[in-house]
Amino acid sequence: MRPELWEALRPVYEDRGRLWAQMCRGEFAEPIWTALTRAGAFGAILDEAPAEAPRGLSYAALAMRALGEAGFLALFPAxxxxxxxxxLRHGSPALRAELLPEVAAGARRICFGVTESRAGFNVLEIDTVARADGEEYLLSGEKSYVSGFDVAHEMLVIARTRPLEDVVRAGLPRAAGISLFLVPTGSDGLESEVLPIRGECLVHPHRVAMRNVRVPRDRLVGAPDQGFSALVAGFNIERILIASVMLGAAHHCLAVAVERARGRKVFGDRPIGAYQAIQHPLADVRIRLEAVELLIDRAVRALSEGAPAKEAEFLANSAKYLASDTGLxxxxxxxxxxxxxxFDERHGIIQMWDAMRLLKLSPISNELILNRVGEQILSLPRT
Known part of the structure; x- marks a missing residue:
């Protein structure tokens, strides 16, 4: 681990038990956010970050891995x-100047309002709509799985600004007619409730209802009707960062298992790690973690060096796919x-089971990743 990461995250490592207890009570563990801010994780990929801050997606991925190695499979920072x-890529200059320095300083947190209960993964068929009203838009609809809404300051929301029927009739791609908005979470017309869903480490998922929420036009991210491409700009980054925190958390779990296997004796003086039923699965995980790390490195390089979109997506998805299987x-x-x-919640291991299992399904399911690889990489017929 890089020295600056260790120094920034040391309080999290040293106070793991108290932080887990805090999260088990449903509280937001602010020290985790503070540690990542000190590490420079939130400013690593931003042009507006201080000149002395470490830069690049590679560094952000290392920071997320370090958080996982501390025993926290937290997705919200990603x-x-x-x-x-x-x-950064699609916001207006004014929006970038307002928001990004505060993100780098850890003072502004962002959640996503994308998934809906009916459409599920098929985000091109969302029901949320945005209607132009002078210099504003009126947003109405419901998002079903908004992680960290209660602790976020902003929510990136996709909404239909052109009906899907009109888009199809005009012969346009189904992604046309979707716009992306940056909505303050304290806006009038927003209502939320915590969902009783397990699997999140640092935050809770929410259902968020929007009833004529007014959003100024200057809070559009990307052009009107072209917000899906603006949203996609973050997908590969999200998957790389989530793969990285899974990699770190898997290393943490492996270290816990190895320590136990070396010291635990049940029958005579032979530690349980001498039994192949214990030893071989541990060795298998260690080998697979090496493959996950290499995939993450390749995905980071592809995205950072401007590789073709299909290659970057394949590598980012592959890293997430293998990390979730190996992590579980x-x-x-x-x-x-x-x-x-x-199964003792004070150790934080059983909670990781929930989170790792969730990550086989989210933010993109492993089955959808296989579909994409089959169609985009192997040129097989669309499923």
């Missing part, structure tokens, strides 16, 4: 970094080695 990347195996190894202690 959302803020990915959201700020959308604004690492958690299982830790639980198996710990035995009953693996």
């Amino acid at each position: 959302l803020t970094i990915a959201g700020s990347a959308c604004i 195996a690492a958690v299982d190894c830790a639980i198996q080695a710990l035995g009953g202690l693996g």
Whole structure:
């Protein structure tokens, strides 16, 4: 780990037990956010970051991995970094000047309002609409899984500004007619409720209803009716960062399992790590983690060096796919080695099972990744 990352995240490593207890009570663990801010994670990819701040997606990925290695499989920081990347690339100069320095300083957090209960992963068929009203838009609809809405300051929301029927009739791509808005979470007309859903480490998912929420035109991210491409700018970054925090969390679980396997003796003086039923799964996870790390590195380079979109997407999706499978195996190894202690919430391992299992499904399901690889990389018929 880079020295500056260790120094910034050391309070999180040293106070892990108290922070887990805080999160188990449903509280936001502010020290985690503070540590990532000190590490420079939120300013790493932003032009507006201070000149002395470490730069690049590679550094942001290392910071997320370090957080995972501390035992926190927290996804919300990746959302803020990915959201700020959308604004960096597609926001107006005024919006970038207002928002990005505060993101880099850890003072502005971003959540995403994308998924809806009916459309699910098919975000091109969302029901949320935005109607132009002078110099503003009126947003109405409902988002079903908005992680961290209660602690975020801004929400990136996709909405239909042109009906899908009109888009199809005009022979345009189905992604046309979608616009992306940056909406303050304190706006009038927003109502939210916490969803009783497990799997998030640092924050809670919310259902958010929007009833004629007024959003100024200057808070459009990207051109009107072309917001989907602006949103896509953050997808690959989000998947790389989530793969990175999974990689770190898997290393944490492996370390817990190995320590237990070396020291735990049940039958005579032979530690349980001498049994192949324990040893071989641990070795298998270690090999796979090396592959995940290499995939993340390749994905970072592809995105940073401007590789073709298809290649960058393939590598980012592949990293997320392999990280979620390998991470779940690492958690299982830790639980198996710990035995009953693996289900003790004070250790934070059983919570990682929920989170890792969720990440096989989100932010893009592993099945959809396989579909994309089959169609885009292998040129197979559309499923």
